[in-house]
Amino acid sequence: MRYEGNIYSPHIAGDDYILQCTIGCSHNQCTFCYMYKDKQYRVRELNEILEDIELAKEYYGDVKKVFLADGDALTMPTQDLVTILQYLYAAFPGLAYVGVYASAGSILNKSLSELQKLQKYGLVEAHLGVESGDEEILREIHKGVSCEAMVAAGRKVRQAGINLFITVILGLAGRTPQARAHARNTAHICNQIQPDYIGMLTIIVQPGTELYEKMQSGEFLVPTDREILQEMRLMIENMELANTGITSMHPSNCIYLDKVLPAGKDELLQTLTRVIEGNEINLLRVRDTDRV
Numbered sequence: 001m002r003y004e005g006n007i008y009s010p011h012i013a014g015d016d017y018i019l020q021c022t023i024g025c026s027h028n029q030c031t032f033c034y035m036y037k038d039k040q041y042r043v044r045e046l047n048e049i050l051e052d053i054e055l056a057k058e059y060y061g062d063v064k065k066v067f068l069a070d071g072d073a074l075t076m077p078t079q080d081l082v083t084i085l086q087y088l089y090a091a092f093p094g095l096a097y098v099g100v101y102a103s104a105g106s107i108l109n110k111s112l113s114e115l116q117k118l119q120k121y122g123l124v125e126a127h128l129g130v131e132s133g134d135e136e137i138l139r140e141i142h143k144g145v146s147c148e149a150m151v152a153a154g155r156k157v158r159q160a161g162i163n164l165f166i167t168v169i170l171g172l173a174g175r176t177p178q179a180r181a182h183a184r185n186t187a188h189i190c191n192q193i194q195p196d197y198i199g200m201l202t203i204i205v206q207p208g209t210e211l212y213e214k215m216q217s218g219e220f221l222v223p224t225d226r227e228i229l230q231e232m233r234l235m236i237e238n239m240e241l242a243n244t245g246i247t248s249m250h251p252s253n254c255i256y257l258d259k260v261l262p263a264g265k266d267e268l269l270q271t272l273t274r275v276i277e278g279n280e281i282n283l284l285r286v287r288d289t290d291r292v
């Protein structure tokens, strides 16, 4: 298989096929993000991408899930994405899922009918990095997008019938009183968007990022596990979701939770309170999930 640089996808299963449609991230400026620092953003030639699908067909035979990488493959022209989707579904008879990383900008740059067309041709899910619902934090991390634009983008994806998976990051405010505002405002933005899934991650400060320099200079203090769990609890307390899966099943987290809200909200809060107030905090990682 042909890949350029480090490859990321939100799925951990080893048998998914990751198809690199773009190289790197069109934004590449978030202060905490290390993923595509080694890459200059560009969209790959359509012919190369279609050749890759042929190679993948020879290599894998059939796959059930494909993820379109890198950082923001939705920036591609809609017709090219439609061609890619057609090739994928023709190549893999068992294909049931195609997902993509999308930024608020690339979503808003497409019309609703373009997004609906992508859904019709088999784009099942878009992954949008919301990170925080706090305007000040979005500015500090150089996300390059306002809360208002993030909400509009999230709602547009859902309106198009594409599943929306958003990620939020615990600990982004560091050990400051702003952490509580981050928790509340992030819950608020989730309430406004009503995504299908919310993936909670915990900040990991990586060398080579601006956040790492801030940590080295003492400007950013990494929260403790207990503080992260308190932030998570406050965020969930403030969530009012009609039917959204919450998952923290990610290696960055000190606790693995996976429930659907609103039904699982009380249970999640009870688990978090038990862990925060008890001795279990030393036994991390704790699991409270509906998964087997």
Ligand code: SF4
Residues within 6 Å of the ligand: 025, 026, 027, 028, 029, 030, 033, 034, 035, 036, 071, 103, 129
């Ligand atoms: S967090 Fe997302 S948008 Fe920001 S630089 Fe990383 S990949 Fe790009």
